[in-house]
Amino acid sequence: xxxxxxxxxxxxxxxxxxxxxxxxxxxxxxxxxxxxxxxxxxxxxxxxxxxxxxxxxxxxxxxxxxxxxxxxxxxxxxxxxxxxxxxxxxxxxxxxxxxxxxxxxxxxxxxxxxxxxxxxxxxxxxxxxxxxxxxxxxxxxxxxxxxxxxxxxxxxxxxxxxxxxxxxxxxxxxxxxxxxxxxxxxxxxxxxxxxxxxxxxxxxxxxxxxxxxxxxxxxxxxxxxxxxxxxxxxxxxxxxxxxxxxxxxxxxxxxxxxxxxxxxxxxxxxxxxxxxxxxxxxxxxxxxxxxxxxxxxxxxxxxxxxxxxxxxxxxxxxxxxxxxxxxxxxxxxxxxxxxxxxxxxxxxxxxxxxxxxxxxxxxxxxxxxxxxxxxxxxxxxxxxxxxxxxxxxxxxxxxxxxxxxxxxxxxxxxxxxxxxxxxxxxxxxxxxxxxxxxxx
Amino acid sequence: xxxxxxxxxxxxxxxxxxxxxxxxxxxxxxxxxxxxxxxxxxxxxxxxxxxxxxxxxxxxxxxxxxxxxxxxxxxxxxxxxxxxxxxxxxxxxxxxxxxxxxxxxxxxxxxxxxxxxxxxxxxxxxxxxxxxxxxxxxxxxxxxxxxxxxxxxxxxxxx
Numbered sequence: 001x002x003x004x005x006x007x008x009x010x011x012x013x014x015x016x017x018x019x020x021x022x023x024x025x026x027x028x029x030x031x032x033x034x035x036x037x038x039x040x041x042x043x044x045x046x047x048x049x050x051x052x053x054x055x056x057x058x059x060x061x062x063x064x065x066x067x068x069x070x071x072x073x074x075x076x077x078x079x080x081x082x083x084x085x086x087x088x089x090x091x092x093x094x095x096x097x098x099x100x101x102x103x104x105x106x107x108x109x110x111x112x113x114x115x116x117x118x119x120x121x122x123x124x125x126x127x128x129x130x131x132x133x134x135x136x137x138x139x140x141x142x143x144x145x146x147x148x149x150x151x152x153x154x155x156x157x158x159x160x161x162x163x164x165x166x167x168x169x170x171x172x173x174x175x176x177x178x179x180x181x182x183x184x185x186x187x188x189x190x191x192x193x194x195x196x197x198x199x200x201x202x203x204x205x206x207x208x209x210x211x212x213x214x215x216x217x218x219x220x221x222x223x224x225x226x227x228x229x230x231x232x233x234x235x236x237x238x239x240x241x242x243x244x245x246x247x248x249x250x251x252x253x254x255x256x257x258x259x260x261x262x263x264x265x266x267x268x269x270x271x272x273x274x275x276x277x278x279x280x281x282x283x284x285x286x287x288x289x290x291x292x293x294x295x296x297x298x299x300x301x302x303x304x305x306x307x308x309x310x311x312x313x314x315x316x317x318x319x320x321x322x323x324x325x326x327x328x329x330x331x332x333x334x335x336x337x338x339x340x341x342x343x344x345x346x347x348x349x350x351x352x353x354x355x356x357x358x359x360x361x362x363x364x365x366x367x368x369x370x371x372x373x374x375x376x377x378x379x380x381x382x383x384x385x386x387x388x389x390x391x392x393x394x395x396x397x398x399x400x401x402x403x404x405x406x407x408x409x410x411x412x413x414x415x416x417x418x419x420x421x422x423x424x425x426x427x428x429x430x431x432x433x434x435x436x437x438x439x440x
Numbered sequence: 441x442x443x444x445x446x447x448x449x450x451x452x453x454x455x456x457x458x459x460x461x462x463x464x465x466x467x468x469x470x471x472x473x474x475x476x477x478x479x480x481x482x483x484x485x486x487x488x489x490x491x492x493x494x495x496x497x498x499x500x501x502x503x504x505x506x507x508x509x510x511x512x513x514x515x516x517x518x519x520x521x522x523x524x525x526x527x528x529x530x531x532x533x534x535x536x537x538x539x540x541x542x543x544x545x546x547x548x549x550x551x552x553x554x555x556x557x558x559x560x561x562x563x564x565x566x567x568x569x570x571x572x573x574x575x576x577x578x579x580x581x582x583x584x585x586x587x588x589x590x591x592x593x594x595x596x597x598x599x
Contacts (some may be wrong), residue, residue, distance in 0.1 A: 167460045174522060174548030174557030174581065176564050196460055196565055354579075392581075398554070409558040415463035415496035 009130035010120055011407040013165065014112060016098045016186025017210065017364075020404045021116035024132060025412035028397070029404050031119045036249060037108045038092040088231040094245040100207040101136050101187040103143055110150060117155065128158030130420050132411040134165040134403045137191045137198050138205060144439050145431045152426050159420035161411065162439040164198050166191040168406025169362045173392050177351070178358025179340050181375070183365025185210040188309055190339035192347055192355055202346045204339030206332060208309065210365045213263075214255040216305045221258070221296065228254050229292030258288055262298040263306045265370035268377050306368045310378060311335055337378035344383070353387055360392045362403075367396040462562035466491075466498040466570035473500060474571050477526065478542065488513050488527040491567060493559055498524070498567050510588045517586070520551040522560035524567050526574065531592060533599050541595050543576040544568065550581055 009024040015035060022029035097108035122129050131151055135144060144162050151160045166180035170193055180191045190204040221228065230250050238247045287295040333339050344355050359379065361372050372391045379389045398405060410416055421438050429437065470491065476484040487508045492501040501523065502516055510529070517523055525547065530540040546564055548557050568577070576598050580586045 163460060171460075171558045171561040172554050174550070174552065174561050175579070176561045177579075196562070358579075392550075394554075405554060406558060409555050410462060410562065413462050413464070413496070413559065415465070417463070419461070419463045 009132060009159075009411045010117070010122060011132045011134075011404060011411055012113065012116060013134040013401075013404045013407065014098065014109065016096075016101055016184060018185070019112050019116065020401055021120060022404065022408065023120065024130075024408050024410075026408055027405070029401055029408075031116060033115070033119075034249075035097055035108075035112060036094045037097070037105075037111045038089075038094055038246075040091050041093050041243060089246060090239075090241050090243075092246045093243045094249050098186060100209075101138065101184065101189075101205075103139075103146075106146060106150070110154060113150065113155065130159040130161070130411065131155075131157045132161045132163060132407045134163050134168055134407050137164050137166050137189065137200065137203050139164075141435065144435045148421070148426065148431045148435055148439075152423055157423070159422045160426070161420055162435070163407055163410065165403035165406075166193060166198060167196065168404075168410065169402040170358075170360055170406075172398075172402055172406035172409065173360050173394060175358045175360060175392065177354050178360050178392070179343060179355050180360045180362060181336055181340060181366070183209060183309065183336070183361075183363035183371075185364065188334070188336060188339070188363075188365065190336065190343050192343045194347075194351055194355075199343075199347065202343045204333065204343045206334040206339065208334050210256070210259075211252070213259055213305055213308065213365075214252050216308065217255045217259045217263075217302065218251075220302050220305065221255075224296055226290065226294055226296045228290055229294070230254070254291060258290075258302075259305065262288055262302055263368055264303055265307050265310055265368045265374045266304060267370055267373055306365070306371075307374075309334070309336055309365070310371070310374045311337075335378075336375060337382060340375075340379060341382045356383060356387045357390045358392060359389060362394070362399045364400045366393070366399055460562065461565060462559055464493055464496055464498060464559065464563035464566055466567050467500075469500060470498055470567065471570040471572070474526065477528075478573065480528075488516075488525055490516055491524040493563060498563065498570070510591075514583070514586050517547050520549055520553075522546070522548045522552050522556050524560070524564070526571060529591070529595055531595065534596065539599060541576060541598060542574055543578055543591070543595055544571060544574040545578045545580060547580050547586075549583075 011022055011024050011029070013020045013029075017035060018032055019035045020029040021031050095105055095108050097103060097105050097112055103109060133147055133151070135147065147162060148160055151157045166182065166189075169180050169182070170176065170178055176196045177194050178192075180189075180193060182189050182191065186207065187209045188206050192199045192202045228251050230247070238244060287297045289295050333342060340359060344352050347355060356379070359375070361375060366372070372393045376389055376391045379391075383389060393399065394402060421434055426434050473484050473489065476482075477486065477489060484503070485506060486503040487506050488504040489500055490502040490504075491498050493499070494501075504513055504516060510527075513525070513527055517525070523546075525545045526542055527545060528540055528542050530538065532538050544567075546560065548560055568574070576595055578591060578594055584590070
């Protein structure tokens with residue numbers, strides 16, 4: 001048992017696109033920054049391609065010593081804080097800790113944590129800080145073990161709790177049963193939970209999320225012959241001395257902004273299934289101005305891009321190419337209504353009513369206008385009449401941070417303090433046993 | 441007559457995993473008073489008991505006298521805070537027999553503070569452990585779900 005009363009604890013939630021960290025008990029995360037690590041590259045040749053050389057990192061640990069915000073060019077590596085991102089840099093190769101919700105690069109995760117702790121003034125050697133970390137429902141046992149090892153052995157934290165983010169989201173809406181639909185950047189998922197258990201076998205998940213939609217926005221721009229010009233360069237061409245990862249990252253930021261400013265999910269008439277025309281019902285007629293001054297007119301195709309995550313697999317009632325919405329080869333669906341439906345269908349008959357009555361829509365990708373109404377419509381169409389579908393949503397801000405908010409509240413409860421996995425317990429049991437006993 | 445755990449028993453979690461909880465436990469009086477409530481023995485010969493979470497414990501907040509009805513019970517639930525409750529519901533079965541059932545209801549209005557919703561949702565398993573023998577678990581998140589006509593079909597499934 002860890003008695004952490006009166007000690008502030010840190011809550012962290014690492015996403016594919018952004019990371020959210022802050023102190024427990026607060027309403028919103030203190031620091032939110034892109035989940036990207038910048039490695040400064042040093043060129044030996046003048047501007048020759050392929051002559052880039054990463055400064056020798058000298059193994060993971062020394063790399064991490066410098067894992068702070070890239071304040072000066074002397075830093076070998078650094079997490080990109082929001083402040084460092086807007087400026088033009090020609091010396092940064094980016095790496096990403098998560099790809100589609102799975103950890104790809106543990107060194108990068110370590111850098112992100114280090115950066116967050118630095119921002120929150122949890123200094124090296126500030127022992128005894130409890131840390132609540134949100135893991136996705138599909139995080140493997142190895143992933144939780146590795147997180148525990150990192151927390152205790154690398155960062156020397158006082159205590160740890162690995163929570164499942166769909167559980168946190170559900171609890172923060174006051175539900176312990178339901179289907180948590182998380183529209184993230186790297187993936188979209190429908191996670192059924194029952195009485196506080198995640199039903200792992202029934203999780204529906206697709207690696208199409210916000211980033212995939214960004215790609216679609218990019219394709220649309222291309223079809224309009226509009227290319228994104230960044231930093232005053234010729235449009236669409238990556239300067240030779242600009243690291244590709246950095247360029248793509250910046251490009252995606254623009255695409256995301258286009259998506260967030262122009263897109264919405266159109267409503268469907270519940271009587272005849274006709275999709276409401278956007279032009280008629282919305283004032284999205286304005287133009288979007290790209291960073292280089294090009295103006296593109298937002299049209300129906302652009303506005304309706306996020307609909308791709310909401311239409312049923314058969315593509316009924318929409319003018320979207322079937323290839324974009326048909327299930328993958330393994331039969332997994334990409335659209336949220338089918339994911340929810342399959343998850344509920346696989347669950348036992350007695351619990352279906354409860355699951356459908358508590359469909360919790362969360363994640364930044366759910367903030368498009370009309371998401372919950374459309375999901376409600378699509379699901380109601382699919383399920384038998386006897387079932388009542390209820391979509392639960394919070395405010396857009398709470399949706400973006402729902403797992404973090406849940407973690408923040410949980411970690412600040414007086415009664416919760418006995419549930420931390422303390423360092424002493426960890427040392428006694430070891431990572432494998434500790435995670436198996438406490439967090440599975 | 442024993443209350444049948446109709447679906448909770450039929451559904452063990454697919455994989456044994458530690459349940460996420462808030463660490464809130466039920467006060468001793470919750471369990472002991474409930475066994476008297478089941479038998480309708482004084483001082484717990486009441487219509488309903490409402491529980492709240494106070495000082496990290498689940499405690500009895502209010503009790504409703506035997507002559508109270510469903511509307512009185514609903515009126516006793518706070519507008520924008522969560523509660524748990526057990527109610528002895530009397531109704532007529534479809535074939536006309538008067539009967540009664542004890543139901544457990546968790547009240548988590550959407551208007552409640554996030555913190556309160558979180559604590560009550562995360563502590564539900566603790567109170568369910570303390571209330572031994574309740575077969576009917578219901579949730580309500582707004583007043584419309586509290587209407588007796590909404591509750592009744594769910595209760596009747598267990599008769």
